[in-house]
Amino acid sequence: xxxxxxxxxxxxxxxxxxxxxxxxxxxxxxxxxxxxxxxxxxxxxxxxxxxxxxxxxxxxxxxxxxxxxxxxxxxxxxxxxxxxxxxxxxxxxxxxxxxxxxxxxxxxxxxxxxxxxxxxxxxxxxxxxxxxxxxxxxxxxxxxxxxxxxxxxxxxxxxx
Numbered sequence: 436x437x438x439x440x441x442x443x444x445x446x447x448x449x450x451x452x453x454x455x456x457x458x459x460x461x462x463x464x465x466x467x468x469x470x471x472x473x474x475x476x477x478x479x480x481x482x483x484x485x486x487x488x489x490x491x492x493x494x495x496x497x498x499x500x501x502x503x504x505x506x507x508x509x510x511x512x513x514x515x516x517x518x519x520x521x522x523x524x525x526x527x528x529x530x531x532x533x534x535x536x537x538x539x540x541x542x543x544x545x546x547x548x549x550x551x552x553x554x555x556x557x558x559x560x561x562x563x564x565x566x567x568x569x570x571x572x573x574x575x576x577x578x579x580x581x582x583x584x585x586x587x588x589x590x591x592x593x594x595x
Contacts, residue, residue: 443485450489452476457493513537 445453448469455465466473479486519525519533 443483445486445489449479449486452479453486453490453493456490457497509540 448471451469452465452471455468456462460468462476463473466476480490516533516537520530520537522530525533
């Protein structure tokens with residue numbers, strides 16, 4: 436004897452809200468587009484596990500899709516960077532930027548995304564010397580320079 440448990444599914448209106456949230460809308464904008472007040476969506480987030488579950492599943496599917504697209508694009512980007520680095524017809528500045536992009540990407544792949552990827556000055560000097568572009572040094576990040584990514588304000592696109 437098996438017991439069947441019926442799991443509630445999001446309503447069509449809830450599905451529209453979920454689709455808007457996954458595409459980056461705020462809760463207010465998603466609610467407005469569905470003809471609702473934002474407090475209704477917050478209420479669903481707090482009280483309806485099936486809504487939260489469907490939203491999380493949709494976010495995961497969307498994240499997987501974006502990740503797959505980025506992987507495909509990264510292959511193309513790496514091919515372009517490779518041609519730029521090895522082609523002496525590009526200026527030293529362009530080639531240096533391509534080299535830095537590759538180095539930073541490889542560092543991020545090894546240790547995870549860096550909020551502040553710094554390349555040691557010795558590496559920058561060696562690259563500049565190899566390219567014969569010592570004048571580029573002034574346009575490069577200085578040792579100890581910390582670029583702080585702007586802290587994104589709390590987006591209300593999350594069910595909290």
